[in-house]
Amino acid sequence: MKCELYEELFTGWINKELSAEEKGALEQHISGCDSCRNELQALQQLWGHMGQIETPEPSANMSVKFYAMLDTYKESVKEQRSLWADIKYHISRIWEWQPRWPMAYNLAMVVILVGSGYLFFGKNKSDDQDKQLKALSSQVHELKQTMMLALLENPSASERIRGVSYTSEIKHADKQVIDALLATLNNDPNVNVRLSTLDALTHLAGHAEVREGLIKSIVEQDSPLMQLAIADVMLKLQEKRSVGSFRELLKQKDLDHGVRDKIKQTITQLI
Amino acid sequence: MLKVKAGDLDRMGMLFERYNRQLYGFLFHMTYQRELSEDMVQQVFYKMLKYRHTFTGTGEYIHWMYSIARNVLKDHWRKNKQQVQHEGVEAAETIAGGLVPDEAFEKKQAKAELHRAMEKLSESQREILALSRFQELKCQEIAEILGMTEGTVKVRIHRAMQELKSIYVKMER
Numbered sequence: 001m002k003c004e005l006y007e008e009l010f011t012g013w014i015n016k017e018l019s020a021e022e023k024g025a026l027e028q029h030i031s032g033c034d035s036c037r038n039e040l041q042a043l044q045q046l047w048g049h050m051g052q053i054e055t056p057e058p059s060a061n062m063s064v065k066f067y068a069m070l071d072t073y074k075e076s077v078k079e080q081r082s083l084w085a086d087i088k089y090h091i092s093r094i095w096e097w098q099p100r101w102p103m104a105y106n107l108a109m110v111v112i113l114v115g116s117g118y119l120f121f122g123k124n125k126s127d128d129q130d131k132q133l134k135a136l137s138s139q140v141h142e143l144k145q146t147m148m149l150a151l152l153e154n155p156s157a158s159e160r161i162r163g164v165s166y167t168s169e170i171k172h173a174d175k176q177v178i179d180a181l182l183a184t185l186n187n188d189p190n191v192n193v194r195l196s197t198l199d200a201l202t203h204l205a206g207h208a209e210v211r212e213g214l215i216k217s218i219v220e221q222d223s224p225l226m227q228l229a230i231a232d233v234m235l236k237l238q239e240k241r242s243v244g245s246f247r248e249l250l251k252q253k254d255l256d257h258g259v260r261d262k263i264k265q266t267i268t269q270l271i
Numbered sequence: 272m273l274k275v276k277a278g279d280l281d282r283m284g285m286l287f288e289r290y291n292r293q294l295y296g297f298l299f300h301m302t303y304q305r306e307l308s309e310d311m312v313q314q315v316f317y318k319m320l321k322y323r324h325t326f327t328g329t330g331e332y333i334h335w336m337y338s339i340a341r342n343v344l345k346d347h348w349r350k351n352k353q354q355v356q357h358e359g360v361e362a363a364e365t366i367a368g369g370l371v372p373d374e375a376f377e378k379k380q381a382k383a384e385l386h387r388a389m390e391k392l393s394e395s396q397r398e399i400l401a402l403s404r405f406q407e408l409k410c411q412e413i414a415e416i417l418g419m420t421e422g423t424v425k426v427r428i429h430r431a432m433q434e435l436k437s438i439y440v441k442m443e444r
Contacts, residue, residue, distance in 0.1 A: 052382055066312075
Protein backbone atom coordinates (compact mmCIF):
# COMPACT_ATOMS: atom_id res chain seq x y z
CA MET A 1 0.00 0.00 0.00
CA LYS A 2 1.30 3.41 -0.90
CA CYS A 3 2.21 5.78 1.87
CA GLU A 4 -0.02 8.62 0.53
CA LEU A 5 -3.07 6.55 1.23
CA TYR A 6 -2.28 6.82 4.93
CA GLU A 7 -2.34 10.62 4.95
CA GLU A 8 -5.92 10.67 6.13
CA LEU A 9 -5.05 8.30 8.93
CA PHE A 10 -2.08 10.49 9.98
CA THR A 11 -4.45 13.31 10.76
CA GLY A 12 -6.71 10.97 12.64
CA TRP A 13 -3.73 9.66 14.56
CA ILE A 14 -2.46 13.01 15.72
CA ASN A 15 -5.84 14.39 16.70
CA LYS A 16 -6.90 11.05 18.14
CA GLU A 17 -9.93 10.50 15.99
CA LEU A 18 -9.03 7.06 14.72
CA SER A 19 -11.16 4.00 15.31
CA ALA A 20 -9.44 0.91 16.69
CA GLU A 21 -9.49 -0.65 13.25
CA GLU A 22 -7.87 2.35 11.55
CA LYS A 23 -5.34 2.63 14.34
CA GLY A 24 -4.36 -1.01 13.85
CA ALA A 25 -3.94 -0.57 10.11
CA LEU A 26 -1.73 2.50 10.54
CA GLU A 27 0.37 0.84 13.21
CA GLN A 28 0.92 -2.12 10.94
CA HIS A 29 2.05 0.23 8.14
CA ILE A 30 4.49 2.28 10.19
CA SER A 31 6.08 -0.81 11.70
CA GLY A 32 7.23 -1.65 8.18
CA CYS A 33 7.79 1.92 6.82
CA ASP A 34 10.53 3.97 8.50
CA SER A 35 9.86 7.18 6.63
CA CYS A 36 6.19 7.16 7.57
CA ARG A 37 7.04 6.35 11.18
CA ASN A 38 9.46 9.29 11.38
CA GLU A 39 7.04 11.59 9.62
CA LEU A 40 4.24 10.69 11.98
CA GLN A 41 6.48 11.18 14.98
CA ALA A 42 7.61 14.60 13.77
CA LEU A 43 4.12 15.73 13.01
CA GLN A 44 2.85 14.55 16.37
CA GLN A 45 5.64 16.49 18.05
CA LEU A 46 4.80 19.58 16.09
CA TRP A 47 1.12 19.14 16.94
CA GLY A 48 2.13 19.01 20.57
CA HIS A 49 4.25 22.15 20.25
CA MET A 50 1.34 23.95 18.63
CA GLY A 51 -0.68 23.18 21.71
CA GLN A 52 1.77 25.27 23.67
CA ILE A 53 0.98 28.34 21.66
CA GLU A 54 -1.28 30.23 23.96
CA THR A 55 -4.48 31.71 22.80
CA PRO A 56 -4.83 35.05 24.57
CA GLU A 57 -7.99 35.88 26.46
CA PRO A 58 -10.16 38.61 25.03
CA SER A 59 -10.16 41.79 27.06
CA ALA A 60 -13.12 42.78 29.21
CA ASN A 61 -13.58 45.61 26.77
CA MET A 62 -14.94 43.19 24.18
CA SER A 63 -17.80 42.11 26.37
CA VAL A 64 -18.67 45.72 27.27
CA LYS A 65 -18.70 46.64 23.60
CA PHE A 66 -20.84 43.65 22.76
CA TYR A 67 -23.54 44.47 25.29
CA ALA A 68 -23.56 48.12 24.21
CA MET A 69 -24.00 46.98 20.64
CA LEU A 70 -26.79 44.56 21.63
CA ASP A 71 -28.66 47.28 23.52
CA THR A 72 -28.38 49.71 20.66
CA TYR A 73 -29.58 47.04 18.29
CA LYS A 74 -32.53 46.14 20.50
CA GLU A 75 -33.51 49.82 20.66
CA SER A 76 -33.41 50.19 16.91
CA VAL A 77 -35.50 47.04 16.46
CA LYS A 78 -38.00 48.28 19.03
CA GLU A 79 -38.33 51.61 17.23
CA GLN A 80 -38.86 49.88 13.93
CA ARG A 81 -41.47 47.65 15.50
CA SER A 82 -43.33 50.49 17.19
CA LEU A 83 -43.33 52.42 13.94
CA TRP A 84 -44.67 49.38 12.16
CA ALA A 85 -47.23 48.84 14.90
CA ASP A 86 -48.34 52.47 14.54
CA ILE A 87 -48.82 52.10 10.81
CA LYS A 88 -50.74 48.86 11.33
CA TYR A 89 -52.92 50.50 13.93
CA HIS A 90 -53.78 53.39 11.65
CA ILE A 91 -54.55 51.08 8.79
CA SER A 92 -56.89 49.08 11.00
CA ARG A 93 -58.50 52.34 12.08
CA ILE A 94 -59.25 53.18 8.48
CA TRP A 95 -61.17 49.92 8.20
CA GLU A 96 -63.08 50.89 11.32
CA TRP A 97 -63.99 54.28 9.97
CA GLN A 98 -65.46 52.97 6.78
CA PRO A 99 -68.53 51.21 8.11
CA ARG A 100 -69.15 54.02 10.55
CA TRP A 101 -69.27 56.93 8.15
CA PRO A 102 -70.31 55.61 4.76
CA MET A 103 -73.53 57.58 4.52
CA ALA A 104 -72.02 60.85 5.60
CA TYR A 105 -69.10 60.27 3.25
CA ASN A 106 -71.33 59.37 0.33
CA LEU A 107 -73.65 62.29 0.93
CA ALA A 108 -70.75 64.69 1.18
CA MET A 109 -69.35 63.33 -2.08
CA VAL A 110 -72.71 63.60 -3.82
CA VAL A 111 -73.19 67.17 -2.61
CA ILE A 112 -69.69 68.14 -3.67
CA LEU A 113 -70.00 66.50 -7.08
CA VAL A 114 -73.44 67.89 -7.82
CA GLY A 115 -72.42 71.34 -6.62
CA SER A 116 -69.22 71.43 -8.59
CA GLY A 117 -70.95 69.94 -11.63
CA TYR A 118 -73.59 72.64 -11.46
CA LEU A 119 -70.96 75.35 -11.01
CA PHE A 120 -68.71 74.12 -13.80
CA PHE A 121 -71.20 73.05 -16.43
CA GLY A 122 -74.70 73.94 -15.25
CA LYS A 123 -74.74 77.70 -15.71
CA ASN A 124 -73.39 78.02 -19.20
CA LYS A 125 -75.23 75.04 -20.55
CA SER A 126 -78.58 75.85 -19.01
CA ASP A 127 -78.30 79.44 -20.21
CA ASP A 128 -77.62 78.26 -23.72
CA GLN A 129 -80.30 75.64 -23.56
CA ASP A 130 -82.81 78.10 -22.15
CA LYS A 131 -82.13 80.54 -24.94
CA GLN A 132 -82.44 77.83 -27.53
CA LEU A 133 -85.59 76.48 -25.94
CA LYS A 134 -87.14 79.93 -25.71
CA ALA A 135 -86.34 80.70 -29.31
CA LEU A 136 -87.76 77.37 -30.38
CA SER A 137 -90.93 77.64 -28.30
CA SER A 138 -91.56 81.19 -29.49
CA GLN A 139 -91.18 79.97 -33.05
CA VAL A 140 -93.70 77.20 -32.43
CA HIS A 141 -95.96 79.72 -30.72
CA GLU A 142 -95.84 82.05 -33.67
CA LEU A 143 -96.48 79.19 -36.00
CA LYS A 144 -99.53 78.08 -34.06
CA GLN A 145 -100.84 81.61 -33.85
CA THR A 146 -100.51 82.10 -37.58
CA MET A 147 -102.13 78.77 -38.20
CA MET A 148 -104.98 79.61 -35.83
CA LEU A 149 -105.64 82.92 -37.47
CA ALA A 150 -105.62 81.29 -40.86
CA LEU A 151 -107.99 78.59 -39.70
CA LEU A 152 -110.47 81.16 -38.35
CA GLU A 153 -110.81 82.49 -41.90
CA ASN A 154 -111.50 78.98 -43.19
CA PRO A 155 -114.95 78.51 -44.79
CA SER A 156 -115.43 75.16 -43.05
CA ALA A 157 -117.00 75.45 -39.58
CA SER A 158 -115.14 72.44 -38.27
CA GLU A 159 -111.82 73.94 -39.36
CA ARG A 160 -112.73 77.19 -37.62
CA ILE A 161 -113.54 75.21 -34.41
CA ARG A 162 -110.16 73.56 -34.75
CA GLY A 163 -108.54 76.98 -35.01
CA VAL A 164 -110.34 78.16 -31.92
CA SER A 165 -109.24 75.08 -29.99
CA TYR A 166 -105.61 75.98 -30.75
CA THR A 167 -105.97 79.02 -28.49
CA SER A 168 -106.06 76.73 -25.44
CA GLU A 169 -102.50 75.79 -26.37
CA ILE A 170 -101.46 79.43 -26.72
CA LYS A 171 -100.23 80.48 -23.29
CA HIS A 172 -99.70 84.14 -23.89
CA ALA A 173 -102.44 85.20 -26.20
CA ASP A 174 -101.64 88.59 -27.68
CA LYS A 175 -104.02 91.31 -28.85
CA GLN A 176 -104.15 89.96 -32.37
CA VAL A 177 -105.41 86.58 -31.14
CA ILE A 178 -107.96 88.14 -28.76
CA ASP A 179 -109.31 90.46 -31.44
CA ALA A 180 -109.65 87.60 -33.86
CA LEU A 181 -111.46 85.51 -31.29
CA LEU A 182 -113.85 88.33 -30.32
CA ALA A 183 -114.58 88.96 -34.00
CA THR A 184 -115.37 85.29 -34.44
CA LEU A 185 -117.54 85.36 -31.32
CA ASN A 186 -119.64 88.23 -32.68
CA ASN A 187 -119.66 87.56 -36.41
CA ASP A 188 -119.27 83.85 -37.08
CA PRO A 189 -122.35 82.49 -38.79
CA ASN A 190 -122.08 79.09 -37.12
CA VAL A 191 -123.37 78.87 -33.55
CA ASN A 192 -121.08 75.97 -32.69
CA VAL A 193 -118.03 77.96 -33.69
CA ARG A 194 -119.24 80.85 -31.56
CA LEU A 195 -119.84 78.53 -28.58
CA SER A 196 -116.36 77.09 -28.71
CA THR A 197 -114.98 80.58 -29.17
CA LEU A 198 -116.83 81.65 -26.05
CA ASP A 199 -115.30 78.68 -24.27
CA ALA A 200 -111.85 79.65 -25.45
CA LEU A 201 -112.32 83.26 -24.38
CA THR A 202 -113.50 82.18 -20.93
CA HIS A 203 -110.05 80.62 -20.43
CA LEU A 204 -108.49 83.99 -21.35
CA ALA A 205 -110.75 85.91 -18.96
CA GLY A 206 -107.66 87.09 -17.12
CA HIS A 207 -107.25 89.72 -19.85
CA ALA A 208 -109.30 92.90 -19.28
CA GLU A 209 -109.94 93.23 -23.03
CA VAL A 210 -111.46 89.76 -23.12
CA ARG A 211 -113.87 90.64 -20.29
CA GLU A 212 -114.86 93.89 -21.94
CA GLY A 213 -115.30 92.18 -25.26
CA LEU A 214 -117.48 89.52 -23.65
CA ILE A 215 -119.71 92.14 -21.99
CA LYS A 216 -120.10 94.04 -25.25
CA SER A 217 -120.84 90.80 -27.00
CA ILE A 218 -123.93 90.10 -24.84
CA VAL A 219 -126.17 92.42 -26.89
CA GLU A 220 -124.66 91.24 -30.14
CA GLN A 221 -125.81 87.64 -29.65
CA ASP A 222 -129.16 86.70 -31.14
CA SER A 223 -129.02 82.94 -30.62
CA PRO A 224 -130.75 81.84 -27.40
CA LEU A 225 -128.09 79.17 -27.01
CA MET A 226 -125.35 81.78 -27.03
CA GLN A 227 -127.28 84.08 -24.72
CA LEU A 228 -127.67 81.32 -22.14
CA ALA A 229 -124.02 80.34 -22.45
CA ILE A 230 -122.76 83.87 -22.08
CA ALA A 231 -125.00 84.36 -19.03
CA ASP A 232 -123.40 81.29 -17.45
CA VAL A 233 -119.92 82.60 -18.19
CA MET A 234 -120.68 85.98 -16.64
CA LEU A 235 -122.04 84.27 -13.58
CA LYS A 236 -118.92 82.14 -13.39
CA LEU A 237 -116.65 85.14 -13.73
CA GLN A 238 -118.81 87.19 -11.31
CA GLU A 239 -118.65 90.05 -13.80
CA LYS A 240 -121.03 92.74 -12.34
CA ARG A 241 -120.39 95.13 -15.18
CA SER A 242 -122.34 92.76 -17.42
CA VAL A 243 -125.62 93.55 -15.60
CA GLY A 244 -126.15 96.69 -17.77
CA SER A 245 -125.71 94.69 -20.93
CA PHE A 246 -128.12 92.03 -19.68
CA ARG A 247 -130.79 94.67 -18.88
CA GLU A 248 -130.42 95.98 -22.40
CA LEU A 249 -130.87 92.46 -23.65
CA LEU A 250 -134.08 92.15 -21.62
CA LYS A 251 -135.49 95.20 -23.50
CA GLN A 252 -135.45 93.14 -26.69
CA LYS A 253 -139.04 92.12 -27.25
CA ASP A 254 -138.37 88.97 -29.26
CA LEU A 255 -136.19 87.40 -26.53
CA ASP A 256 -136.85 83.76 -25.74
CA HIS A 257 -138.82 83.19 -22.53
CA GLY A 258 -136.43 80.68 -21.18
CA VAL A 259 -133.54 83.04 -21.84
CA ARG A 260 -135.41 85.97 -20.29
CA ASP A 261 -135.93 83.99 -17.05
CA LYS A 262 -132.34 82.83 -17.03
CA ILE A 263 -131.02 86.37 -17.51
CA LYS A 264 -133.24 87.76 -14.78
CA GLN A 265 -131.95 85.04 -12.48
CA THR A 266 -128.38 85.82 -13.45
CA ILE A 267 -128.86 89.56 -12.77
CA THR A 268 -130.20 88.89 -9.29
CA GLN A 269 -127.32 86.49 -8.63
CA LEU A 270 -124.71 88.99 -9.80
CA ILE A 271 -126.18 91.86 -7.77
CA MET B 272 -30.19 30.93 18.17
CA LEU B 273 -33.67 30.00 16.96
CA LYS B 274 -35.05 31.93 19.91
CA VAL B 275 -32.97 34.94 18.91
CA LYS B 276 -34.37 34.58 15.43
CA ALA B 277 -37.89 34.55 16.86
CA GLY B 278 -37.21 37.95 18.42
CA ASP B 279 -35.76 37.11 21.85
CA LEU B 280 -32.65 39.24 21.39
CA ASP B 281 -31.55 38.80 25.01
CA ARG B 282 -30.66 35.23 24.12
CA MET B 283 -27.85 36.64 22.01
CA GLY B 284 -26.17 37.57 25.30
CA MET B 285 -26.18 33.91 26.26
CA LEU B 286 -24.67 32.90 22.97
CA PHE B 287 -22.02 35.56 23.37
CA GLU B 288 -21.11 34.29 26.82
CA ARG B 289 -20.82 30.75 25.53
CA TYR B 290 -18.90 31.32 22.33
CA ASN B 291 -16.99 34.60 22.50
CA ARG B 292 -13.70 33.01 23.66
CA GLN B 293 -13.84 30.28 21.07
CA LEU B 294 -14.56 32.77 18.33
CA TYR B 295 -11.91 35.14 19.58
CA GLY B 296 -9.36 32.30 19.65
CA PHE B 297 -10.14 31.39 16.05
CA LEU B 298 -9.88 34.97 14.86
CA PHE B 299 -6.68 35.50 16.83
CA HIS B 300 -5.03 32.49 15.22
CA MET B 301 -6.12 33.80 11.86
CA THR B 302 -4.86 37.34 12.36
CA TYR B 303 -2.50 37.33 15.39
CA GLN B 304 -3.82 40.75 16.28
CA ARG B 305 -5.67 41.12 19.54
CA GLU B 306 -7.61 44.29 18.96
CA LEU B 307 -8.50 43.36 15.44
CA SER B 308 -9.78 40.00 16.67
CA GLU B 309 -11.94 41.70 19.28
CA ASP B 310 -13.38 44.01 16.63
CA MET B 311 -14.08 41.05 14.43
CA VAL B 312 -15.87 39.19 17.24
CA GLN B 313 -18.05 42.24 17.55
CA GLN B 314 -18.68 42.28 13.82
CA VAL B 315 -19.57 38.59 13.78
CA PHE B 316 -22.10 38.98 16.58
CA TYR B 317 -23.58 42.06 14.94
CA LYS B 318 -24.01 40.18 11.69
CA MET B 319 -25.61 37.29 13.52
CA LEU B 320 -28.15 39.73 14.93
CA LYS B 321 -28.73 41.52 11.70
CA TYR B 322 -29.00 38.39 9.58
CA ARG B 323 -30.67 36.22 12.21
CA HIS B 324 -33.50 35.51 9.78
CA THR B 325 -31.03 33.65 7.53
CA PHE B 326 -30.25 31.08 10.22
CA THR B 327 -32.27 28.07 9.15
CA GLY B 328 -31.64 25.88 12.17
CA THR B 329 -30.84 22.92 9.95
CA GLY B 330 -27.12 23.00 10.84
CA GLU B 331 -25.31 23.61 14.09
CA TYR B 332 -25.23 27.15 15.37
CA ILE B 333 -21.41 27.24 15.61
CA HIS B 334 -21.05 26.22 11.97
CA TRP B 335 -23.10 29.25 11.05
CA MET B 336 -21.00 31.36 13.40
CA TYR B 337 -17.77 30.16 11.80
CA SER B 338 -19.05 30.78 8.31
CA ILE B 339 -19.90 34.37 9.25
CA ALA B 340 -16.50 34.75 10.89
CA ARG B 341 -14.81 33.50 7.73
CA ASN B 342 -16.69 36.08 5.70
CA VAL B 343 -15.61 38.81 8.10
CA LEU B 344 -12.01 37.63 7.70
CA LYS B 345 -12.28 37.56 3.93
CA ASP B 346 -13.63 41.12 3.95
CA HIS B 347 -10.79 42.18 6.20
CA TRP B 348 -8.10 40.64 4.02
CA ARG B 349 -9.59 42.05 0.87
CA LYS B 350 -9.60 45.53 2.37
CA ASN B 351 -6.17 45.32 4.04
CA LYS B 352 -4.06 43.32 1.63
CA GLN B 353 -1.21 45.82 1.78
CA GLN B 354 -0.92 46.49 5.47
CA VAL B 355 -0.48 43.11 7.14
CA GLN B 356 1.19 43.50 10.47
CA HIS B 357 1.35 40.80 13.09
CA GLU B 358 1.86 41.37 16.77
CA GLY B 359 3.18 37.84 17.00
CA VAL B 360 6.15 38.64 14.79
CA GLU B 361 7.11 41.65 16.82
CA ALA B 362 6.83 39.68 20.04
CA ALA B 363 8.99 36.93 18.63
CA GLU B 364 11.64 39.35 17.48
CA THR B 365 11.72 41.05 20.85
CA ILE B 366 12.20 37.74 22.53
CA ALA B 367 14.82 36.69 19.99
CA GLY B 368 16.75 39.87 20.68
CA GLY B 369 16.98 39.03 24.38
CA LEU B 370 20.31 38.21 26.06
CA VAL B 371 19.62 35.48 28.61
CA PRO B 372 20.11 32.05 27.01
CA ASP B 373 18.39 29.75 29.47
CA GLU B 374 16.03 26.83 29.00
CA ALA B 375 12.90 28.92 29.44
CA PHE B 376 14.23 31.31 26.85
CA GLU B 377 14.86 28.53 24.38
CA LYS B 378 11.36 27.22 24.91
CA LYS B 379 9.96 30.67 24.36
CA GLN B 380 12.07 31.09 21.29
CA ALA B 381 10.86 27.78 19.89
CA LYS B 382 7.30 28.80 20.50
CA ALA B 383 7.85 32.16 18.81
CA GLU B 384 9.40 30.43 15.84
CA LEU B 385 6.50 28.07 15.52
CA HIS B 386 4.27 31.09 15.72
CA ARG B 387 6.14 32.71 12.86
CA ALA B 388 5.99 29.48 10.89
CA MET B 389 2.24 29.45 11.33
CA GLU B 390 2.05 32.96 9.94
CA LYS B 391 3.88 31.86 6.85
CA LEU B 392 1.25 29.30 6.02
CA SER B 393 -1.39 30.21 3.46
CA GLU B 394 -4.65 31.51 4.88
CA SER B 395 -6.53 28.34 4.06
CA GLN B 396 -3.85 26.15 5.67
CA ARG B 397 -3.76 28.34 8.74
CA GLU B 398 -7.51 28.25 8.87
CA ILE B 399 -7.79 24.48 8.77
CA LEU B 400 -5.12 24.16 11.47
CA ALA B 401 -6.78 26.87 13.58
CA LEU B 402 -10.02 24.95 13.43
CA SER B 403 -8.55 21.53 14.08
CA ARG B 404 -5.73 22.28 16.50
CA PHE B 405 -6.80 25.43 18.33
CA GLN B 406 -10.57 25.17 18.14
CA GLU B 407 -10.26 21.43 18.64
CA LEU B 408 -13.08 20.71 16.26
CA LYS B 409 -13.53 17.23 14.82
CA CYS B 410 -12.78 16.69 11.15
CA GLN B 411 -16.48 16.10 10.50
CA GLU B 412 -17.39 19.53 11.93
CA ILE B 413 -14.62 21.24 9.97
CA ALA B 414 -15.93 19.52 6.86
CA GLU B 415 -19.35 21.04 7.50
CA ILE B 416 -17.97 24.53 8.14
CA LEU B 417 -15.73 24.52 5.09
CA GLY B 418 -18.13 22.62 2.92
CA MET B 419 -15.80 19.72 2.13
CA THR B 420 -15.87 15.98 2.66
CA GLU B 421 -14.33 14.63 5.82
CA GLY B 422 -11.63 12.85 3.80
CA THR B 423 -10.61 16.07 2.09
CA VAL B 424 -10.35 17.80 5.45
CA LYS B 425 -8.08 15.06 6.79
CA VAL B 426 -5.79 15.23 3.77
CA ARG B 427 -5.66 19.02 3.94
CA ILE B 428 -4.80 18.99 7.63
CA HIS B 429 -2.02 16.56 6.88
CA ARG B 430 -0.68 18.72 4.04
CA ALA B 431 -0.86 21.84 6.22
CA MET B 432 1.04 20.02 8.95
CA GLN B 433 3.70 18.93 6.49
CA GLU B 434 4.03 22.46 5.19
CA LEU B 435 4.26 23.84 8.71
CA LYS B 436 6.91 21.30 9.54
CA SER B 437 9.04 22.15 6.53
CA ILE B 438 8.79 25.90 7.26
CA TYR B 439 9.65 25.25 10.88
CA VAL B 440 12.63 23.05 10.01
CA LYS B 441 13.96 25.68 7.61
CA MET B 442 13.70 28.33 10.32
CA GLU B 443 15.62 26.22 12.82
CA ARG B 444 18.56 25.85 10.47
